[in-house]
Amino acid sequence: MATETRENWGSRVGFILAAIGSAVGLGNIWRFPGVAYENGGGAFLVPYLVALTTAGIPLLIMEFTIGRRYRGSAPVAYRRMNRNAEVIGWWQVAISMIIAVYYAAIIAWAGWYGFYSISQQWGADPNAFLMGDFLQASDGFGDFGTWLPGIGLAMVVVWGFTLLVIGAGIKKGIETTSKIFIPLLLVMFAVMVVQALTLDGAVEGLNAFFTPDWEAVREPGVWLAAYGQIFFSLSVGFGIMVTYASYLKRKSDITTSAFTVGFANSSFEILAGIGVFAALGFIAFESGVPIADQAYAGVGLAFVAFPTIINTLPYMAGLFGVLFFASLVVAGWTSMVSIVQVPVAAMEDRFGWGRKKATLILGGFMTVVSVALLPTASGLMFLDVTDYFINQYGIAVAAPVSIAVVVWVMWRWKALRDDANATSTIKIGPIWFVCLGVITPVALAGILFFNICDLVTADADSSLYTYNQYQAFGWSLALGALAFGVIMALVLRRREVPEIESEEDVEIREEATR
Template sequence: MPKANREQWGSRTGFLLAAIGSAIGLGNIWRFPYVAYENGGGAFIVPYLVALLTAGIPLLILEYAIGHRFRASPPVAMRRLAKPAEALGWWQVAIPFVVGVYYAVIIAWAVRYAGFSLGQQWGADPDGFFFGEFLRVADGPGAPGGYNADVALPLIAVWIVVLVLLAMGVRRGIERANKVFIPLLVVLFGVLVVQALLLEGASTGLDALFTPDWSAITDGSVWVAAYGQIFFSLSIGFGIMVTYASYLRRRVDLSGSALVAGFANSSFELLAGIGVFAALGFMAVQSGVAVDEVATSGIGLAFVAFPQIISTLPVGANLFGLLFFGSLVIAGISSLLSIVQVVVSAVQDRTGMGRVPAVLSVGGATALVSIAVFPTDQGLFVLDAVDHFINAYGIALAGLVMVVVVAWALRRLPEMQRHVESISSVPLRIWWMVALGAITPLVLGWMMIDGLITELTVPYEDYPQWFLNAAGWGVAGGALLVGIVLAVLFRNREVTSVDEDLEEEERNGAKAAGAEEGGS
């Protein structure tokens, strides 16, 4: 069977917009503002920037280097590092499958809420409307007792859009979509922030967010929160950036691209913090309470607190709702594209399957699981548990294992550094080696130990242990098991060497250049 030519990004700008689109997701809007507020306010910026420079950007560069050097998705790239490491690559594919299954339903909620906001259909009780009338959540974890078409229909629409864009390819689908999505997201959210800043009480919210509590700098938990936020917000640790970098041209500025993507993501998080807390300040003033009584994060912020804010706006409520929920939809889809692309790319690389069949098979399977599980009355409980455990003991743990394997077990960091510096404008020097060889594994290791101690002491959200074993530990452990099983299944299926792939790229590039010259 002839080997298909590997796709490439049309331009470095296209790659950067896709990488930024992957990094800027729902967590930037509903997680960062509250994490900053709870961990020292303005003082949180110090550990946050330290974490960005000592863990976020170094890890981003490492993933770029692995994907670009070995020209493949995680399983093949890790196998080219060392044959046993293919299991780590497949683990990094199983995790995006799990994340994609539940991430899409949150986008579907935002789609519906963009419509609900036109007439504030949640009424006087946004909390009761969201959990009761809209999601129809059961009283507690158990067997599914009903299927919710109000959630299923927008979820199906989300998956159709995502699978169509993926089927169109890296350049014609993902790249073109992000060239529209990211500028549109910045414009929409920028208008929302301006509108929020004009509200009565906006300064109260901003004071609450940015007033520094310098004593927090000496609190170890604040630094752990900073590293956790950076790690989870940059789409590192579960194969996305390895996959995206594998489609880059041979000559590209990897370190410069990582700096642009990292600081663009952080800039959007700060913008989100301004917009969210300006709106929360308005809500606090209108309710006659302190900001800390209305400040929240996650699903509660997006689908309960913001509807309350929208309902009390004196003017422009419909526009504010459309801007906010429209921003969630765009940020979510750009991230979901990157999440599912990891799975599609891995299947293509290891089976030789074409893009459209791969998208229809593995992307379709992801969509079917999503549509089957999450529009039920148990969907919210499953989402909450799976999200918590797959982030803490999937993404973060896989990132830690990757760093330890590459830096300590295989000792390939010097090779990766030489590769990056040979084509990049920003030299890495010793800071990169120290960050990845010492700082990042120590911090991530501490996060794992600290999280496990808490987890084993207090059951997450006081859910029944059987439920946590199934939807929490079971899913996170299952992703690791799938990685090992797939590595065993593919152990005897050899891959072409990276040198053969590079030679083929050169031949294809020469043919394309000759065709252009002949046609000119």
């Protein structure tokens, strides 16, 4: 049987920056500040850091080790562990494809809003502009007839740059852009935060964000929120980190990389919370509207609250807006590159396609679907429903399943632990098994249970999607991703994967490339 020669990252720094670029996404900027504020303010940092060290980093170590040890995209890596586990990899591929379809739309919106910031084109009522002039949002779910050329063309540009980078390869494409755009993101966002801190009312905003409510720490829901935030912000559970780690060299330090990525992601989230609530404190100062009554998370924060803030800034309003929305674009785009890389790598590894062929065919298909559905009057509703169901009932199920299969069914945690320790400065012991095999699955199961309870008990006027058409569509996506994984695994069951290069061959090849 033929052996597989796999491209490697050019440097450890390149891999870490790419992994950070994947982890630091839109959710860091518009989800974490609101989650922290609603769950105890400064006190939330306690369960948040506990969740990072007992779930986020252990899961990163597992996925990094699986990728490096089995040197393949998610379907191939799980197949090399066990023939019956390939379904998990294809399940994760389907989830990544669905996310990529709608992720491009948000990046395109942020790009347009960065341009609008220069002259505050959204006018005096940002909410009316967003829902009316910009999105032309429909109350219905099937209005895909009105296509919005401005958003559509921006999405084509987003997809074009994404596929261009992926087509260029790991070292020349993803690594090179990560080395440029991740430092750029940090600089832009830091400048924006510094400007926000100089505004009137910034201190009151920070007090609202950081003042601890220690009673909240006693609530189980706060701890579940902390685990959920860590889990959804680290890009774990849907094949990204397994795929990225499959391009690592054999002697790469696994655990130190996991700690670096985990803490870098959390540091950016806290920085985002500082910037967002300093700005919200300013708008509370100017308008007299309490922070608790403002939009401090999600689409409302980015495309309504921040334009409102920009409208009332006393100086350099255009610069503030450009920096904020450019940060959204860069954070979202680096994450999107990693998301699209998952299915592209799977097609390369499992069907023997070249990188350019896989990028062109698969990327072209996702581009067409994305550009056809999202820039329409029903695009926002499509995005909301898809994001909710694919995250809460797709990723949140696939991740604990992968952990249970790897740790408990196949009992591979010892082999993975030894593999990681062989080349890592920070050694992991039995506590890693406890965190990965017990704490993380229990936390994820709790999150899933309460999500289902919320969906079942929500009334028709709530923000959850209880109407039949939304439920049917959402569940069809979540269950369809699993069905795709099962079908692909069955179809390819008799098709063997190439053998992994021997240690000697890898060392000879890596020495030749130094």
